[in-house]
Amino acid sequence: MVLEKVNYPEDIKKLTEEELNLLADEIRKFIISVVERTGGHLASSLGVVELTIALLRVFSPPKDEIVWDVGHQSYPYKILTGRKKVFHTLRQYGGISGFPSIKESKYDAFGTGHSSTSISAALGIKIGKKLKGEEGHVIAVIGDGALTAGEAYEGLNNAGQLGEDLIVILNDNEMSISKNIGAISNYLTKLTTGESLRKAKERLENVTKKLFGEKVYKGLKRVEDLIVKGLFPPGMLFEELGFRYVGPIDGHDIPTLITTLNNVSKLKGPTLVHVLTKKGKGYAPAEERPDKFHGVSPKSKKKENLPPTYTEVFSKTLIEIAESDSDVVGITAAMPSGTGLDRFKERFPERYFDVGIAEQHAVTFAAGLAKKGLKPVVAIYSTFLQRAYDQIIHDVALQELPVIFAIDRAGLVGEDGATHHGAFDLSYLRIIPNIVVAAPKDEEELRHLLYTAIYSGKPFAVRYPRGRGYGIPIREPLKKIDIGTWEVLREGKDLVILATGWPVYQALKAAENLEKIGLNVTVVNARFVKPLDEKLLNQIAREFKLIVTVEENVVKGGFGSAVNEYLASWYTGRVFNLGLPDKFIEHGNQNLLRHLVGIDSEGIEKFAKDILTKKVLQK
Numbered sequence: 327m328v329l330e331k332v333n334y335p336e337d338i339k340k341l342t343e344e345e346l347n348l349l350a351d352e353i354r355k356f357i358i359s360v361v362e363r364t365g366g367h368l369a370s371s372l373g374v375v376e377l378t379i380a381l382l383r384v385f386s387p388p389k390d391e392i393v394w395d396v397g398h399q400s401y402p403y404k405i406l407t408g409r410k411k412v413f414h415t416l417r418q419y420g421g422i423s424g425f426p427s428i429k430e431s432k433y434d435a436f437g438t439g440h441s442s443t444s445i446s447a448a449l450g451i452k453i454g455k456k457l458k459g460e461e462g463h464v465i466a467v468i469g470d471g472a473l474t475a476g477e478a479y480e481g482l483n484n485a486g487q488l489g490e491d492l493i494v495i496l497n498d499n500e501m502s503i504s505k506n507i508g509a510i511s512n513y514l515t516k517l518t519t520g521e522s523l524r525k526a527k528e529r530l531e532n533v534t535k536k537l538f539g540e541k542v543y544k545g546l547k548r549v550e551d552l553i554v555k556g557l558f559p560p561g562m563l564f565e566e567l568g569f570r571y572v573g574p575i576d577g578h579d580i581p582t583l584i585t586t587l588n589n590v591s592k593l594k595g596p597t598l599v600h601v602l603t604k605k606g607k608g609y610a611p612a613e614e615r616p617d618k619f620h621g622v623s624p625k626s627k628k629k630e631n632l633p634p635t636y637t638e639v640f641s642k643t644l645i646e647i648a649e650s651d652s653d654v655v656g657i658t659a660a661m662p663s664g665t666g667l668d669r670f671k672e673r674f675p676e677r678y679f680d681v682g683i684a685e686q687h688a689v690t691f692a693a694g695l696a697k698k699g700l701k702p703v704v705a706i707y708s709t710f711l712q713r714a715y716d717q718i719i720h721d722v723a724l725q726e727l728p729v730i731f732a733i734d735r736a737g738l739v740g741e742d743g744a745t746h747h748g749a750f751d752l753s754y755l756r757i758i759p760n761i762v763v764a765a766p767k768d769e770e771e772l773r774h775l776l777y778t779a780i781y782s783g784k785p786f787a788v789r790y791p792r793g794r795g796y797g798i799p800i801r802e803p804l805k806k807i808d809i810g811t812w813e814v815l816r817e818g819k820d821l822v823i824l825a826t827g828w829p830v831y832q833a834l835k836a837a838e839n840l841e842k843i844g845l846n847v848t849v850v851n852a853r854f855v856k857p858l859d860e861k862l863l864n865q866i867a868r869e870f871k872l873i874v875t876v877e878e879n880v881v882k883g884g885f886g887s888a889v890n891e892y893l894a895s896w897y898t899g900r901v902f903n904l905g906l907p908d909k910f911i912e913h914g915n916q917n918l919l920r921h922l923v924g925i926d927s928e929g930i931e932k933f934a935k936d937i938l939t940k941k942v943l944q945k
């Protein structure tokens with residue numbers, strides 16, 4: 327077993343070429359055996375085994391720094407950089423992460439999990455090494471899917487301009503999670519099939535024959551090759567961005583990879599190496615279905631009659647609504663299967679848009695659709711929506727365009743960990759004026775909230791958790807829920823729990839147990855985080871001394887903060903908050919605007935005086 331004698335990159339440098347190939351097979355088998363038990367990202371990691379071996383043969387982390395884009399494909403790298411013995415703890419609580427993490431290992435140059443950050447980070451590390459006088463190469467490994475995101479171009483653009491010795495390896499397997507999409511993907515395919523060159527040569531041949539006849543044409547053959555290669559150099563896009571383009575090369579041929587990387591390591595300036603790989607390589611089921619084997623759950627015996635996932639309920643409900651409303655359109659940022667929009671695409675291909683890993687574009691694209699009277703539903707993970715924050719504010723809420731955000735994976739997602747938990751959306755959304763923010767207590771209420779959202783005519787976010795619902799029978803026809811109304815689920819005089827989203831049923835269960843020891847608790851389904859149900863909240867504040875809020879979101883700025891803000895001023899009478907109101911402030915003289923919102927000296931003085939002279943009545 328070659329893997330037995332390999333723990334660190336330096337061990338790889340001692341192996342023979344034959345041992346390198348044996349090592350690749352052993353790593354594949356090891357990854358499959360562990361991921362079967364732990365779950366994880368299988369196909370992407372299988373696709374970069376040879377590339378990882380070649381990288382560690384040529385380069386020497388941590389002196390040379392390798393930044394993996396997304397990082398879901400870093401399992402071979404982790405195994406070969408000191409984590410072989412703990413790899414079996416992959417994604418388990420207390421075990422190693424499924425993504426690179428600077429806290430986990432000195433070999434992990436940069437933490438990733440969200441896509442398309444590698445070039446920016448690698449360039450920053452490169453410039454940082456230069457300014458600190460540190461030696462060492464910096465390499466970004468980015469996939470063709472990740473190359474559909476804007477940040478990748480921001481990095482390429484700046485790197486091309488700075489001209490530093492940066493190596494970008496484009497791992498092109500023609501797959502994102504699903505088949506890769508977009509003009510960039512088509513361009514890469516042309517590069518790998520030489521289509522652009524072939525077409526250019528055909529055009530030139532025809533012109534030459536017509537103009538000079540067959541005889542002269544033959545004489546020009548040699549010149550033609552030079553001209554065509556000159557006019558249409560492969561990788562022109564990258565060359566124009568200041569990168570030397572190398573490739574495409576076979577990403578599973580270890581000797582070629584090593585030779586190429588060795589040569590590239592001696593080149594000056596930014597270089598992009600285009601590597602062709604097969605996602606799922608070496609494991610037939612994953613090669614057949616790289617989309618299905620992108621992320622796999624731990625192998626377990628199939629259970630029957632499980633409740634549907636929130637994703638499935640969302641998908642079915644959207645289709646049900648779209649059946650009778652041709653204005654409903656679905657948008658995903660490269661996550662058709664994860665969001666359930668793949669089923670919507672099957673039913674309404676002309677109303678389905680996969681924009682690639684481009685969340686910012688997805689949101690503003692949806693705003694444009696809404697401007698034209700469509701009902702766009704952006705289906706997106708909470709954590710990835712973070713990338714489009716300005717677009718939500720600037721393009722959707724400020725213009726009050728009725729874009730619907732179907733926010734999946736809201737709350738704790740489990741094994742994907744900190745980079746993927748939907749921990750912040752209640753906080754980052756509720757502070758935006760003009761937007762409604764809702765969270766269903768179960769899958770049945772998700773249906774009605776989605777329906778309410780689509781017909782609200784407002785910017786509206788409905789957030790729901792990863793995983794299965796409670797198996798609530800879905801019988802009721804779709805109905806609108808009055809926006810800003812909560813639901814009292816049980817009454818008790820001792821304390822009130824205001825719960826939103828997944829914790830609602832947990833609060834009910836807790837209340838039932840508390841009743842057994844004589845404590846009576848009211849439980850409220852606070853399904854709207856914005857706007858709050860102020861009528862009910864006033865009543866609760868009058869009738870209860872003790873209020874507990876619970877949410878699957880950070881408390882800071884979340885639902886609980888909203889309740890605190892509302893109650894603090896009027897019911898504790900201790901803290902009063904002056905600041906910008908919950909609306910967009912129009913243009914005007916800066917100091918006039920400050921006066922109008924009451925944060926200048928006059929405003930502060932008046933408010934303080936009113937409080938002190940009890941002019942401001944507590945509700």
Ligand SMILES: Cc1ncc(C[n+]2csc(CCOP(=O)(O)OP(=O)(O)O)c2C)c(N)n1
Pocket residue numbers: 370373396398399439440441468469470471472473497499501502503605659660661683710713
């Ligand atoms: C900002 C962001 N959006 C979406 C995702 C979800 N995601 C994870 S991997 C992936 C596809 C990446 O494709 P590629 O870069 O080609 O890597 P491959 O899996 O093909 O190796 C996507 C969309 C993400 N991690 N980050």
Ligand SMILES: CC(=O)[C@@H](O)[C@H](O)COP(=O)(O)O
Pocket residue numbers: 367396398439503620621664735739742746792
């Ligand atoms: C690596 C990545 O970002 C995605 O593959 C993500 O892990 C998918 O999450 P779900 O498994 O919740 O769909």
Ligand SMILES: [Mg+2]
Pocket residue numbers: 469470471472497498499500501502506
């Ligand atoms: Mg890919």
